Structure formats: structure tokens, C-alpha cells
Amino acid sequence: MGRTAKPAGLKLIEGRAAGRDSGGRKVNTGPEFRRVPPAAPEWLSPEAAAEWGRVMPELSRLDLVKEQDRAALAAYCEAWATFREATETVQREGMTIEAKQGTLAHPAVGIARAAGRELRSWAAHFGLTPSTEQALARSGGDDDGDEANPFAGSG
Numbered sequence: 001m002g003r004t005a006k007p008a009g010l011k012l013i014e015g016r017a018a019g020r021d022s023g024g025r026k027v028n029t030g031p032e033f034r035r036v037p038p039a040a041p042e043w044l045s046p047e048a049a050a051e052w053g054r055v056m057p058e059l060s061r062l063d064l065v066k067e068q069d070r071a072a073l074a075a076y077c078e079a080w081a082t083f084r085e086a087t088e089t090v091q092r093e094g095m096t097i098e099a100k101q102g103t104l105a106h107p108a109v110g111i112a113r114a115a116g117r118e119l120r121s122w123a124a125h126f127g128l129t130p131s132t133e134q135a136l137a138r139s140g141g142d143d144d145g146d147e148a149n150p151f152a153g154s155g
Contacts, residue, residue: 038070048077076122086112
């Protein structure tokens with residue numbers, strides 16, 4: 001399993017110039033899917049539905065989602081809901097339980113870890129990780145912000 005490729009829209013947002021990625025390479029935008037944000041599935045848990053409502057406006061604004069992303073977004077949101085519930089359970093009940101075999105890790109600890117891994121994986125697909133946020137912040141706007149950089153323009 002290699003690294004998952006970033007969506008073309010995310011590469012362009014992070015890019016150095018129009019139509020180029022952060023390395024200056026031309027970005028193949030792939031097929032022209034209609035960028036219509038998907039509707040949230042009715043069956044999402046309440047916490048997953050809240051996460052959907054939190055992330056969808058920005059993903060839509062950045063044209064990073066399409067109707068066909070509905071299942072992946074639902075999986076991301078439910079992973080968040082599972083992570084939150086498991087984390088709250090550990091906070092309430094502690095990290096360990098007493099069993100016949102002695103002190104064991106609370107089952108919610110493993111659930112939170114697994115959900116956290118799944119959450120990070122899905123989040124990376126949609127540019128929702130801190131590293132992507134920093135890349136978006138660095139590339140936001142045009143190149144006129146160089147006056148704050150002491151190394152720009154000297155040479």
C-alpha cells in the first residue's frame with residue numbers, strides 16, 4: 001500500500017501557480033465531475049451528522065467534494081462519532097478495567113485508537129489534516145506576501 005494521491009483540487013490549492021502543484025508540476029485534473037455537494041445520509045448518527053454539517057461548507061466552498069463522495073464522507077463522519085464516543089467513555093470510566101486476568105486496558109481504548117486511525121485516513125482524503133491546513137494557509141492568495149519574508153527578493 002503506497003501513499004494515497006491527493007485530489008487534483010487540493011493539489012491546485014496548494015500549488016505554486018495556476019494549474020501547477022506545490023512542486024511546479026502540471027496537475028492533471030482528471031474527469032470533470034460535477035462539483036455538487038452530497039446530501040447527508042438520513043441514517044447518520046447525531047454526532048456524525050453534526051460533523052457532516054461542520055466540514056461540508058468548507059469542502060464545498062473549496063470544490064473538493066462531489067455527489068460520489070457521499071459514502072467516503074459518511075465513513076469519515078461516523079469514524080469521528082465512534083472516536084468521540086470511545087474517548088468520552090474512557091474519560092468517564094478510566095483507561096483500565098478489572099477482570100479475572102487482572103487489570104486490562106478498557107475496550108474503549110482500542111476502539112478509540114482504531115477509530116482515530118480510520119479518522120486520520122479519511123480526513124487525509126479530503127484535506128482535513130493539520131499538514132494540509134498549513135499547506136493551504138501557505139498557498140492562500142497570490143505571491144504579494146513576500147514583504148514579510150526577509151529572504152524574498154534579495155539576490
